[in-house]
Amino acid sequence: MNRLLSHIIFVLLAAACLSAHAVEERHDTIYFYETWEQILYDEPVEMIVDPFIDVYSYALDFLTYEKILNDKINKQYIAAYVGDGYWFINSNYLYKNFEVDLNYLSHYVPLYFNDKIAYTFSVANVGFMDDVSVDDESDVIDYYYIDFVNYKVRRVNPTVLSELLRDYHDLLMRYESMKDYKKRNIIEDYFFKYIKRATDDFMHPDILDLVKDDAAFIN
Numbered sequence: 001m002n003r004l005l006s007h008i009i010f011v012l013l014a015a016a017c018l019s020a021h022a023v024e025e026r027h028d029t030i031y032f033y034e035t036w037e038q039i040l041y042d043e044p045v046e047m048i049v050d051p052f053i054d055v056y057s058y059a060l061d062f063l064t065y066e067k068i069l070n071d072k073i074n075k076q077y078i079a080a081y082v083g084d085g086y087w088f089i090n091s092n093y094l095y096k097n098f099e100v101d102l103n104y105l106s107h108y109v110p111l112y113f114n115d116k117i118a119y120t121f122s123v124a125n126v127g128f129m130d131d132v133s134v135d136d137e138s139d140v141i142d143y144y145y146i147d148f149v150n151y152k153v154r155r156v157n158p159t160v161l162s163e164l165l166r167d168y169h170d171l172l173m174r175y176e177s178m179k180d181y182k183k184r185n186i187i188e189d190y191f192f193k194y195i196k197r198a199t200d201d202f203m204h205p206d207i208l209d210l211v212k213d214d215a216a217f218i219n
Contacts, residue, residue, distance in 0.1 A: 007057060009063075015155075017024070017047050020080060024175050028049070028050055028051075028082075028083070029047050029048070029049050029050075029083070030051055030053075030062060030076055030078070030080055030081070030082055031044035031046070031070070031080065031081040032044055032045060032046040032047070032048065032073065032077040032080050032081075033045060033077060033078060033079045033080070034076060034077060034078060034142075035078070035211075036207055036208060036211045037080075037208060037211075038061050039078075039079050039087075039113070040113075040115060040117040040207065040208065041111035042081075044081065045077075046072065046077065047099055048062070048064060048069060051063060051064045051073075052064070054107075054149050055108055056106065057122075058109060058110060058121065058122055058123065058125050058141070059088075059091070059105075059106055059107035059108060059109045059110075059122070060082070060088055060107060060108045061078065061107040061108065062108065070084050074090075074142050075092065076114055077090060078090050078093040079093075079108075079165075080108055086110075087110070087111040087112070087113070088110055088111055089108065089109060089111040090108055091106050091107060091108070091109050091201075092103040094120075094146075094153050097151065097154045097212070098146070098147075098152040099150075099151065099152045099153070100144075100152070101152070101154055101155035102142075102154060102155055104122045104142065104181075105120070105121055105122050105144065106151075109121070109122055113207070114199055115199075115207060116198055116199050116201075116205070116206055116207060117195050117198055117199055117207075118146040118148075119143055119144060119145050119156075119195075120143075120144045120145055120146070120153075120208060121141045121143050121144060121194050122141065122142055122144065123140075123142070124140055124142045124184075136174065142155050143155070143187075143188070143191055144156065145160065145164065145188065145191075148207055148210035148211055149205075149210060151212070154189060157187070158181055158182050158187065161175065161187055161190055161191060161194070162175070164191075164194050165190065165194055167198075167201075167204075168194065168197050168198075170192065171193055171194065171197060175190045176189075185211065186199060200219070204206060
């Protein structure tokens with residue numbers, strides 16, 4: 001299964017998992033986190049049993065009967081874990097603390113991360129001035145790289161990808177020499193090559209070396 005298809009079913013699987021639990025009269029516990037240290041060490045600050053979960057395209061929205069909890073979900077918690085390896089990051093946190101490319105992130109969006117790299121994705125945006133090829137059947141999602149150096153959430157297009165690859169000259173040369181370098185499947189392939197290289201690079205800083213005080217998210 002290619003990466004794009006796996007991303008397409010990411011939220012559907014998470015929602016299906018929760019629905020299956022409900023049918024079996026099991027209780028779903030969602031874990032919430034306030035800082036990146038808590039995320040990386042899997043130390044949740046809150047757990048909520050059986051919240052209401054609405055699915056919006058690739059995003060999830062959590063709701064309870066308690067206003068205080070709802071305020072924390074929207075304004076204080078930066079990430080959620082729904083079980084079976086599914087992580088989501090609060091788009092409100094991203095918009096408040098980062099300069100975010102475009103406005104296509106909403107609610108809690110899928111989160112992929114390791115000690116060094118974090119990214120999310122959302123519904124693809126293709127506009128007249130877009131520099132991503134639309135002659136590609138895979139124009140379904142856009143990747144967003146969470147840049148902790150410049151505190152930006154950067155939509156991964158050819159320009160951004162070339163900037164990311166500058167630290168790895170061989171990958172940059174291979175990517176920019178490709179005829180179809182603007183196609184989404186090529187962008188995806190080299191973005192994941194970048195992630196692998198950066199993850200294995202001991203010179204690449206860890207997220208915790210770069211992250212600012214997450215408490216700034218709290219209103």
